[in-house]
Amino acid sequence: MTDPGSLRELPHPPPPAEPNPLGWPDYDKVLSRAAERGGSESVTAATARIGGTEVVLLAFDFTYLGGSLGRRAGDRVEAAHTHARRHGLPVVALVATGGSRMQEGMIALTQLQRVAGQMVLTRAAGLPQLTVACDPTTGGGWATLGAGADITLACPGAQIGFAGSRVRPADADPAAYTAESQFDAGSVDALVAPGELRGVLGRWLRLLTRPAPDAAPVPAARGRVDPPPTGWSAVLRARDPGRPRARAYLDAYFGHREELSGDRAGGRDAGMLCGFGALGEGAEAVTVAYAAQCGTATTPAGYRTAARLIRLAGRLGIPVLTLVDTPGAANDAAAERAGAGPAIAEVFLAVAESPVPVTTLAIGEGGSGGALALAAPGNTWVAPDAYFSVIAPEQAAAILKRPPDQAEHTADQLRLRPQDLVELGVVRGITQPGP
Incomplete structure (x- = not known):
C-alpha cells in the first residue's frame, strides 16, 4: 500500500x-x-x-x-x-x-x-x-x-x-x-x-491536502441558454428529463473526483452526490468539495450527508461548490420520522457558519427551502434552464385555493425565471456556456 x-x-x-x-x-x-x-x-x-x-x-x-x-x-x-x-x-x-x-x-x-x-x-x-x-x-x-x-x-x-x-x-x-x-x-x-x-x-x-486557494468558480451552463419567455416555460425546462443533471456538471467541472457517502446516522441518499474533486491536472490540480442534488426529492439522509461534507471541507480549508436541483425536500411520513426538519436545518447552519467560501449554481428545479438550504447567501448563480421558487407553482396555487389550471399563471406571478431572480437580487447572475 x-x-x-x-x-x-x-x-x-x-x-x-x-x-x-x-x-x-x-x-x-x-x-x-x-x-x-x-x-x-x-x-x-x-x-x-x-x-x-x-x-x-x-x-x-x-x-x-x-x-x-x-x-x-x-x-x-x-x-x-x-x-x-x-x-x-x-x-x-x-x-x-x-x-x-x-x-x-x-x-x-x-x-x-x-x-x-x-x-x-x-x-x-x-x-x-x-x-x-x-x-x-x-x-x-x-x-x-x-x-x-x-x-x-x-x-x-x-x-x-x-x-x-x-x-x-x-x-x-x-x-x-x-x-x-x-x-x-x-x-x-x-x-x-x-x-x-x-x-x-x-x-x-x-x-x-491540496485545497483550492479561492472560491470555487461557477460551472459553465450545460443545457439551453436562451431565456425562458414565461415562468411556466422555465418550470418545464427545469423538469425536462433530457436536461443535464448533476453528474454531467461534475464530470465536466472536475478532472477526477472521489465520493463520500452516507450521513453516519443510518442513511444514504443516491440523489445527493457529495465528495471532493480536482480542478486542473497533474501537480497544478487543486481541490474543491461538492454537494450536488440530482433532481429528486432530497431525503433527511441526503441533507445530513451534505452537512457532513460542508463541515469537513471547512475543517480542511477546502472551498465548496453546491449544485441545487430538487423539486423540494422529501415530505412523506418516512422523511418526517427520519428528522427532515432538523436535517435541513443542519445544512442551513453548515452553509451559514462555513469558514470557507461556498459557491452555488442552481442547475434545475429550485423547490423551496429544500433547495435554498444548499444555496450560498450572496454567491448563488442560476443556469438558464433552471428556476428557483418559494414553492412549486402547483402547490402555490393549491395553497391560494386556486384551481389546478391556474398553476401556469401562478408561475408567472412567482417571478421564478432566471432573469427574474437576477432582477430581484436573489442570485448574482446567469451562468453561460464555457469555451
Whole structure:
C-alpha cells in the first residue's frame, strides 16, 4: 500500500511501568507468545508515502491478541497523532481489531477516550483522517478510529460492527455486521478491494491536502441558454428529463473526483452526490468539495450527508461548490420520522457558519427551502434552464385555493425565471456556456 522504500516505523513509547494492571494470570506469557508470532504490539505506527503524499500510518495486526487495544497500543496511537500534528501530516489507519483487551479491563477500555481525544486534536489541527476498516473491525476500534474518521473505506466482505461475533444476540442477522451493510447504512464511504487501496487512498490524500486557494468558480451552463419567455416555460425546462443533471456538471467541472457517502446516522441518499474533486491536472490540480442534488426529492439522509461534507471541507480549508436541483425536500411520513426538519436545518447552519467560501449554481428545479438550504447567501448563480421558487407553482396555487389550471399563471406571478431572480437580487447572475 505504501510507496516503495518510504515506510519508516516511528519510535515506540516506553512500555508502561505496570504492564499487568489487573494482575491477570499468565498475562506476561500471553504477551510473549503474541510477540513470537511477530510484532511487539497490536498497533504499529510509521510514516510513509501513499501515492506521493506523506502520511502517518497506523496499522493493526489482528494476529496479535485479535488486534486488541490495551494501554501500550493506546500509547502508540497517541504518539502517532502527536507526530502527525507536529509535522502537519494526514493520519491513515488500517484497522483490524476485535475491540478492547480483556486482560487489562477498564484500563484498556479507557484507551478509547485517549484515542478519541487524539482524533479531536488532529481534527482541530485541520489534518485529514482516513480509515480502512479491514476484517474484522469491531468494538471500540470501530467506534473510534473506524467510524470516527473523516473518510472511512472498507474491504468488501469484512466483518464490521460495534458488536463482535461472540457477543451478539443469538438470533442476530450476520449480514448486518458486514462492510456492505455498513455502506448501505451510511457508515462507510466506499467499498475498496485490497488491490485497489493504494490507488484509492493516494487519490483521496491528494484531494484532501491540496485545497483550492479561492472560491470555487461557477460551472459553465450545460443545457439551453436562451431565456425562458414565461415562468411556466422555465418550470418545464427545469423538469425536462433530457436536461443535464448533476453528474454531467461534475464530470465536466472536475478532472477526477472521489465520493463520500452516507450521513453516519443510518442513511444514504443516491440523489445527493457529495465528495471532493480536482480542478486542473497533474501537480497544478487543486481541490474543491461538492454537494450536488440530482433532481429528486432530497431525503433527511441526503441533507445530513451534505452537512457532513460542508463541515469537513471547512475543517480542511477546502472551498465548496453546491449544485441545487430538487423539486423540494422529501415530505412523506418516512422523511418526517427520519428528522427532515432538523436535517435541513443542519445544512442551513453548515452553509451559514462555513469558514470557507461556498459557491452555488442552481442547475434545475429550485423547490423551496429544500433547495435554498444548499444555496450560498450572496454567491448563488442560476443556469438558464433552471428556476428557483418559494414553492412549486402547483402547490402555490393549491395553497391560494386556486384551481389546478391556474398553476401556469401562478408561475408567472412567482417571478421564478432566471432573469427574474437576477432582477430581484436573489442570485448574482446567469451562468453561460464555457469555451
